[in-house]
Amino acid sequence: MAKYTNILVAIDFSSSADEDEIAQRAMAIAENNATKLSIIHVVEYMPPFMMGNEPIPSTSWVINEDELVDNVKKKLGEFVRRLNIESADQVVSIGTAKREIIRIAKEKNADLIVVGSHGRHGVGLLLGSTANSVLHHSECDVLAVRVDKK
Ligand code: AMP
Numbered sequence: 001m002a003k004y005t006n007i008l009v010a011i012d013f014s015s016s017a018d019e020d021e022i023a024q025r026a027m028a029i030a031e032n033n034a035t036k037l038s039i040i041h042v043v044e045y046m047p048p049f050m051m052g053n054e055p056i057p058s059t060s061w062v063i064n065e066d067e068l069v070d071n072v073k074k075k076l077g078e079f080v081r082r083l084n085i086e087s088a089d090q091v092v093s094i095g096t097a098k099r100e101i102i103r104i105a106k107e108k109n110a111d112l113i114v115v116g117s118h119g120r121h122g123v124g125l126l127l128g129s130t131a132n133s134v135l136h137h138s139e140c141d142v143l144a145v146r147v148d149k150k
Contacts, residue, residue, distance in 0.1 A: 003034075003035070004029060004030075004035050004111050004112045004141075005035055005036065005111055006035065006036050006038070006108060006109055006110045006111050006112070007026055007029060007030050007035055007036070007037050007038070007110060007111075007112045007113075007114060008038045008039070008040060008101070008104060008105045008108055008110040008112070008113050008114070009022060009023060009026035009037065009038070009039050009040070009113075009114040009115075010022075010039075010040050010041075010042075010097070010101045010113065010114065010115045010116075010130075010134070011023065011039060011040070011041050011076070011079065012041065012042075012097065012116070012130075013041060013075070013079075015147070017147075018116050018147040019079065019116075021116075021145060021147055022114060022115070022116045022145045022147065023039075023079075023080075023083060025114060025143065025145045026114040026143075027083055029112070029114075029143075036089070037083065037084075037085055037089065038085065038089035038090075038091060038104075038108050038110070039076065039079075039080055039083070039085055039089065039090055039091065040091040040092075040093065040100065040101060040104050041072060041075075041076050041091075041092050042092075042093055042094070042095060042096070042097040042100040042101065043068060043069065043072055043092065043093070043094045043095075044094075044095070044096060044097055045063065045065075045068065045094055065094060068094075069092050069093075069094065072092045073090065073092050076090050076092055077090060089108075091104050097130045098130050098133035098134055098137070101113060101115070101130070101134050102134060102137050102138055105138060105139075105140060106139065110140055111140045111141065112140060112141045112142070112143060113134055113138055113140060113141070113142045113143070114142075114143045114145060115130065115131045115134055115142065115143070115144055115145070116131065116144070116145050116146075116147040117129070117131040117144035117145060117146050117147065118131075118147060118148045131144045
């Protein structure tokens, strides 16, 4: 079986236990295959450019995106300290998680994306999830690590 050479693991910082489990799974595959491992966190923040037809006045509550990305990079840096991932492979981007994960996976020529998967039912299932969307739009393999096992 062909080995993975380039893995991208996506972390949403919603639960440290889940993140640990997802990262450990990605790391185990990377170690077994002597693979390059990259990590991504997407800041799902939409800049408030307009209020109706009026541009929003520049006020102190408008978020400084550079500062936001820097802070998240620090958090990601701490998380990956034990994962041996170079800083160039620690990606923080702003946008929609599903789109950014796919975009960065292509940019990095990933052959495997590792995401967490929370079993969804009812409306949640209809609305879909990041894991689902990545699975359907990715050009490479996707490993969805179940993080809500009972
Ligand atoms: P969801 O199905 O939306 O609960 O998300 C499942 C998985 O998608 C998470 O465990 C992460 O692997 C990935 N994910 C969701 N949101 C983000 C995010 N903002 N940045 C990076 N990965 C994310």
